[in-house]
Amino acid sequence: MGSDEAQQLLLSESMEHSHLNEKSDLLQRRRPRRGGTSETDINMPQEQNGVLQTPLLPQCIDEKQEAEFNFRPVFLCLAAYLGTGTLCFFLASYQIQGIKTNGFLDALYFCVVTMTTVGYGDLVPNSTIAKLLACIYVFTGMALGGLILSKAADYIVEKEEIFVVKAMHKAEKFGPEEISKELGTNKTKYKFVLAASIFLVLMIAGTVFLYFIEKLDFVDALYCVCSTVTTL
Numbered sequence: 001m002g003s004d005e006a007q008q009l010l011l012s013e014s015m016e017h018s019h020l021n022e023k024s025d026l027l028q029r030r031r032p033r034r035g036g037t038s039e040t041d042i043n044m045p046q047e048q049n050g051v052l053q054t055p056l057l058p059q060c061i062d063e064k065q066e067a068e069f070n071f072r073p074v075f076l077c078l079a080a081y082l083g084t085g086t087l088c089f090f091l092a093s094y095q096i097q098g099i100k101t102n103g104f105l106d107a108l109y110f111c112v113v114t115m116t117t118v119g120y121g122d123l124v125p126n127s128t129i130a131k132l133l134a135c136i137y138v139f140t141g142m143a144l145g146g147l148i149l150s151k152a153a154d155y156i157v158e159k160e161e162i163f164v165v166k167a168m169h170k171a172e173k174f175g176p177e178e179i180s181k182e183l184g185t186n187k188t189k190y191k192f193v194l195a196a197s198i199f200l201v202l203m204i205a206g207t208v209f210l211y212f213i214e215k216l217d218f219v220d221a222l223y224c225v226c227s228t229v230t231t232l
Contacts, residue, residue: 074148081144085111085137095130098123115141117231202229 089096090107099122100106110123114137125131203225210221 074151077144078148081115081141082108082111085115088133088137089130092127092130092133095125095127096123097126111137114138115145117142118228119231120227199229 086104086107088107089110090103093100093103093107096106096110106123113119113123114134117138125134203222206225206228207218207221210216210224211218214221216224
C-alpha cells in the first residue's frame with residue numbers, strides 16, 4: 001500500500017514537472033518582440049470587422065530584399081556569344097554564299113538571324129564545315145535564349161509576388177477574395193496592354209524603316225517585318 005502511494009506521488013510530480021516545462025516553452029515562443037507583439041501574433045491571421053486579415057512579416061515587404069535582375073552577366077554572355085560567332089563566320093565567309101556587302105557586317109548579320117531562327121535565306125552556308133558550324137551555333141543560341149528568358153521570367157514572378165504582398169498588406173479594408181480578384185484583373189489588363197503596345201511599336205518601326213531606308217514596297221516591308229517577328 002505504501003509503495004503504491006509513493007509511485008502515485010512520483011507520477012504526479014513528474015506530470016506537474018512536464019506541464020511546467022510545456023508552459024515555459026509556450027511562453028518563450030510567445031515572448032513579445034521589440035514592438036510588443038509576439039511571433040505567433042505576427043504570423044497568425046486576425047479578424048477585424050468581419051474581415052479576415054493576414055498580417056505580414058516586415059521583411060516580406062522590405063525594399064532591400066526585393067528581387068533585382070542583374071543584366072551584366074546576360075549582356076556579357078550575349079556579347080561573348082555574338083563576338084565568337086561573328087569571328088568564326090567572318091573567317092569562314094568564303095564558305096558562305098549569297099548577297100554580301102561587308103565581311104564583318106555579313107558575319108554579324110548571319111549570327112543574329114541564325115540565333116533568332118529567322119533565316120531569311122539571303123546568306124547560306126555552302127560547305128560542310130560552315131553547315132556544321134551553323135548547326136552548333138543555332139542550338140547554342142537557343143539554349144542561351146532559353147536561359148535568358150528563364151532568368152527574366154523568374155525576375156518578373158518575384159516582382160509580382162512582392163507587389164501582391166504589398167497590396168495585401170496595404171489593402172486592409174478588403175478580404176482575400178476581393179484582393180485576389182482585383183489583382184488578377186489588373187494584372188491581365190496590364191500584360192495585354194504592354195504586349196500589344198510593344199508588338200505594335202515594333203511592327204510600325206520596322207515597316208517604316210524598310211519603306212524609307214531600304215526603299216522597299218510597303219507590302220514587302222510589312223511582309224518582311226511579319227516574317228521577322230514570327231520567325232517565319
